Amino acid sequence: MKKIKEIIVVEGKSDTLAIKRSVLADTIETNGSEISIDTLNRIKRAHETRGIIVFTDPDFPGKRIREIISEHVPGCKHAYLEKADAIAKGDKGVGVEHASRESIIDALEHVREELLESEDELISxxxxxxxxxxxxxxxxxxxxxxxxxxxxxxxxxxxxxxxxxxxxxxxxxxxxxxxxxxxxxxx
Incomplete structure (x- = not known):
């Protein structure tokens, strides 16, 4: 199983379980979109010591969590799942916890890193x-x-x-x- 150096930031316990069945990694759970200051401080410390990968659900709350983390901890890495890869069978929602091991590994192999400062745009x-x-x-x-x-x-x-x-x-x-x-x- 592949080991991930960075700490992966996920929304909840079910997401942590999905990550741990796919790769060897530590996680921090935001417990949904109401991220506490304590959680943001832990994420910031993790970013400074090991780096972080934000890996949230491909839905509106997941997008909101990404934005909050990026605002408080600039320069994060991000992994994205396609919505089709994160839909539960039987219409039980969308989330990292529903993704296959292969989809999670693929998303973590294609991580994107934010730039700390904006430079000239590359794509207009x-x-x-x-x-x-x-x-x-x-x-x-x-x-x-x-x-x-x-x-x-x-x-x-x-x-x-x-x-x-x-x-x-x-x-x-x-x-x-x-x-x-x-x-x-x-x-």
Whole structure:
């Protein structure tokens, strides 16, 4: 079983169990989206000593937790699960705890690191428009494919632009994701 050096930040006990069945890792549980100051301080200390990987559910509360952690602990690493990989059988919700071992390992192998300071953007808003990722009838679907290819999760156009630059996705990586999008559309 693969060992992860960083401490993985998850939402709850069930997520911890899913992580531990997939990899050797320590976790910190946020206990949902009402993250206490004590928990944020533990996350900050973990980030300073071993590093952290934020691995929350692919839903609105998971997104909110990511934002809170990123605001208080800049420079985090993030792992994203596709929503389809995190849906429970029998419509019992969406979450890391429902993901397969393979999906969890794959997400942890494609971790993205935030940049501490913003630099010049690598991917412009015009690039998104030219690729049909905003303003078109199929833009949502196209963003879903790009988010999956780049392991950034699903987001609206504004969030996509922010994440592409926050995680320093290079123009070459963006172009590769677009090629996958175009080949997907041809099928």
């Amino acid at each position: 808003w015009d690039d998104l428009m030219a690729a049909g990722l905003t303003g078109g009838s199929d833009s949502k679907h196209r963003r879903e494919v790009i988010g999956r290819e780049l392991r950034l999760g699903y987001m609206n156009a504004k969030q996509l632009h922010k994440r592409l630059n926050m995680f320093r996705v290079t123009p070459e990586e963006f172009e590769q994701a677009l090629k996958a999008l175009y080949s997907n559309e041809e099928e």
